[in-house]
Amino acid sequence: MTTATLDRPADAPMTAIQPVPEAEAEVKTKDILIIDYSGDLEKVWATMILASTSAAMGVKTRVFVTFWGLQVFVKDQRRITGENWMQKMLSAMQRPGISHRKLSKMNFLGMGPWMMRKLAKQYNVASPKELLEAAQLMGVEFIPCQMTMDMFGLKPEDMIEGMGEPAGAATVIGLMTEDSIPLFI
Amino acid sequence: MTTATLDRPADAPMTAIQPVPEAEAEVKTKDILIIDYSGDLEKVWATMILASTSAAMGVKTRVFVTFWGLQVFVKDQRRITGENWMQKMLSAMQRPGISHRKLSKMNFLGMGPWMMRKLAKQYNVASPKELLEAAQLMGVEFIPCQMTMDMFGLKPEDMIEGMGEPAGAATVIGLMTEDSIPLFI
Amino acid sequence: MTTATLDRPADAPMTAIQPVPEAEAEVKTKDILIIDYSGDLEKVWATMILASTSAAMGVKTRVFVTFWGLQVFVKDQRRITGENWMQKMLSAMQRPGISHRKLSKMNFLGMGPWMMRKLAKQYNVASPKELLEAAQLMGVEFIPCQMTMDMFGLKPEDMIEGMGEPAGAATVIGLMTEDSIPLFI
Secondary structure (H helix, E strand, O other): OOOOOOOOOOOOOOOOOOOOOHHHHOOOOOEEEEEEOOOOHHHHHHHHHHHHHHHHOOOOEEEEEOOHHHHOOEOOOOOOOOOOHHHHHHHHHOOOOHHHOOOOOOOHHHHHHHHHHHHHHHOOOOOHHHHHHHHHHOOOEEEEEHHHHHHHOOOHHHEOOOOOOOEOHHHHHHHHHOOEEEEEO | OOOOOOOOOOOOOOOOOOOOOHHHHOOOOOEEEEEEOOOOHHHHHHHHHHHHHHHHOOOOEEEEEOOHHHHOOEOOOOOOOOOOHHHHHHHHHOOOOHHHOOOOOOOHHHHHHHHHHHHHHHOOOOOHHHHHHHHHHOOOEEEEEHHHHHHHOOOHHHEOOOOOOOEOHHHHHHHHHOOEEEEEO | OOOOOOOOOOOOOOOOOOOOOHHHHOOOOOEEEEEEOOOOHHHHHHHHHHHHHHHHOOOOEEEEEOOHHHHOOEOOOOOOOOOOHHHHHHHHHOOOOHHHOOOOOOOHHHHHHHHHHHHHHHOOOOOHHHHHHHHHHOOOEEEEEHHHHHHHOOOHHHEOOOOOOOEOHHHHHHHHOOOEEEEEO
16 A cells, blocks of 8 residues: 655655554644545545544544535445435435545546546555545544435445444534644645 | 534434533633635535534634625625625625525536525524524624625625624634634635 | 735725734744645635734744645746646646636636736735735745645745745644644635
8 A cells, every 4th residue: 555645755664654652642632623524636635644644643633524525435336325316316416435536626527636646646645545544544533424414315334434423513513622623624 | 493403313302502501611711713714505504503503512602704705694685785896796796695505516507505405404404594593692703804895895784683893814813822713614 | 015904994004914023922822824725816815814914913823835725836937837747737727826816716717806806906905925925024934735746746946935845744733733723724
């Protein structure tokens, strides 16, 4: 697996996202909370790079995935999700899964995302999917938004393995007021 | 009125966004500051859900509304706003008011937002307008950006009732450095 | 140079973004960290207004510029950047430089941004470029993302004068957990 973070020069050894020993981690008192709202390729990348780096540095890291962001955590092989026709149409119009993300602009019938992925590979930057797997291995908690699951008709079996228990806005506000530093991405 | 937050199961009693007794609220020492920059339906929804939940939990909550976000707080019945032709054209091209928001994508001539609103109703999720009213009742302070009001030619009488005094970037920075936790949405 | 912040009425003296004497600044204990992710005109404006106001108030201010945001800091006169054909095409499809930003919507073949700039001038709001220069003069640190520079094939000589040393996600997480208040814009 190719893993890379923003800090590692292209030819450096791949140590950047290894977990930090617990003793060192105890110095940190604050947690990181990413509210992952967007399903766009570039924002998913930002979320995964920040979350995996944060966990690698020994910081307790949570990602609350909501709205378009939740589509990213549907299994790649799922094509149509939802129970009623509106939910099915929403998934039909925008394919779920982390391997099917599009850029927010410059898509040019898929050429933009294709070039991004090719450039990333050339410069040893891990794909969003690889970073997600690394993040999960390092203990990042991905928390799905219950309301989004309801509205889009997503069931636990639609989602990738290892997701946390669904939660809501009160959990987000609770974490924010208890020393989690939030980023709304 | 149907009110709902992310945490409440569809069939639970509607207590989630009731104000918390003051004694309990005093434990919280941090405030929440949302910088509401976007006029897109899904982001307005996120702002309103987080702001109303936060206020219901007894956390002092402020929303600084700026740029496209300010259009949301123009009265729904106002069609054309502004003083000069450019300001009038900007309002003509994008209808102001909280009931006229569009999704950032998947609009499909209005079908996307229509389906979202229908799904929300089906799953007992309050509309942005209902959440805004609940937020105001629970004491959320909505602060309009003075510079945006100037640039778009918006007058106090164009805005909904109950907005705070217009302010600017210095107020935002001041709050951020004095224990308000910011979210830029 | 016309400089303006959100707090200054159109006819007020231009003192809003003057540096605050150091003695006063020492009271502040927290720093501001803006993660500048977007290249859209309105978001660049928000970044520059917040960064320059923050610095003027004596708050240590850093802006981490990444992904589309980094294109903004390429010299205005550079037309094509990058080393391989994909990088060159990306710059060809979206012109870099702070003077060539587009709105995220309502572009209408350039009329939207033109009207915005005209309205801003009329109401004495400084342009993004003027605010950037003021921010740099007041000591705002602009830190380019190393990974983005690699992926887009940007070299130090492509960038405007006065940028900080390239850094990465670990720097961002480090600042966030050490009392910098982050905004992801």
